[in-house]
Amino acid sequence: MVGCGAIATSIVNAVLKGIINPKVVALYDRHTHKAEKLARLVGAEVCHSIQELVEKELDLVIECASIQAVEEVATRAIESGKDVVVMSVGAFKDPNLYKRLYNLAKRCNRRIYIPSGAIAGIDGIKAASLGEIYEVRLTTVKPLEGLRDALERLGFEVDTISEPTTVFEGTFLEAIEKFPQNINVSLVLYLASNFPTKVKIVVDPKISVNRHEVTVKGSTGTIRTVVENVPSRENPKTSALAAYSVIRLIKDLSEPVLIGT
Numbered sequence: 001m002v003g004c005g006a007i008a009t010s011i012v013n014a015v016l017k018g019i020i021n022p023k024v025v026a027l028y029d030r031h032t033h034k035a036e037k038l039a040r041l042v043g044a045e046v047c048h049s050i051q052e053l054v055e056k057e058l059d060l061v062i063e064c065a066s067i068q069a070v071e072e073v074a075t076r077a078i079e080s081g082k083d084v085v086v087m088s089v090g091a092f093k094d095p096n097l098y099k100r101l102y103n104l105a106k107r108c109n110r111r112i113y114i115p116s117g118a119i120a121g122i123d124g125i126k127a128a129s130l131g132e133i134y135e136v137r138l139t140t141v142k143p144l145e146g147l148r149d150a151l152e153r154l155g156f157e158v159d160t161i162s163e164p165t166t167v168f169e170g171t172f173l174e175a176i177e178k179f180p181q182n183i184n185v186s187l188v189l190y191l192a193s194n195f196p197t198k199v200k201i202v203v204d205p206k207i208s209v210n211r212h213e214v215t216v217k218g219s220t221g222t223i224r225t226v227v228e229n230v231p232s233r234e235n236p237k238t239s240a241l242a243a244y245s246v247i248r249l250i251k252d253l254s255e256p257v258l259i260g261t
């Protein structure tokens, strides 16, 4: 795993609890102490660079670090003959990066996995996208702490917000630009539906969950999903379900039967 924060910690905990049983071979974080802490729990090696990690004997590299890490992790992993999971999906706001990695994976006969993350309904949306799609909307409501960093950077007086307040309305591309750590799900929706997603972000000081409402309208009908996610204990920006989506993906890789599209 590259990045040893909230998602990596959840994956390690799932291994320790026996929910999944892969061998965690190697860990890398730009803050070495974070990799060391998790490595001790699962007997993994601590690496000091992405290149060192991808050269180890392993099948799957999991990027759970940051948008900035995606290009290097995915490129080096694929070129070293490994499949890769990308959690920081926001990186694919750059269509050229997506195209480059897509072509590289195809050429090297490797796979890039993008988990559904913190939302529900990606299975149905992927199926519906083979028909015609007319509209894709995402409304995300988060508590103050989950959006505080981004809002302060954008100049909002965060501590004066006492009621539910819409802090963003626009395209998924603008959303990921302004809220790079909070709205990965909009990119997942775009990639699954192949339709430009409209995004609304609301901050609600009274809510304790990360709420994502998705509406997709198309020739197969309408899909509406609402998830109310418990924020991760380690990182309030991340929903516990996002970590479980990659844990499930790891489990599915060794299952003989796959459920859902």
Ligand SMILES: NC(=O)c1ccc[n+]([C@@H]2O[C@H](COP(=O)([O-])OP(=O)(O)OC[C@H]3O[C@@H](n4cnc5c(N)ncnc54)[C@H](O)[C@@H]3O)[C@@H](O)[C@H]2O)c1
Residues within 6 Å of the ligand: 002, 003, 004, 005, 006, 007, 008, 028, 029, 030, 031, 034, 064, 065, 066, 067, 068, 069, 087, 088, 089, 115, 116, 117, 118, 119, 180, 181, 182, 184, 185, 188, 234, 235, 237, 238, 239, 242
């Ligand atoms: N797809 C989704 O639905 C979804 C949901 C939640 C989070 N995410 C994304 O997944 C990523 C990880 O989330 P998290 O909650 O575990 O974050 P986190 O902040 O808890 O942990 C990230 C870790 O990665 C390390 N890191 C960051 N950039 C690095 C780099 N270039 N090289 C090496 N280490 C680096 C940090 O030091 C930190 O320890 C974030 O980019 C987040 O936005 C995606």
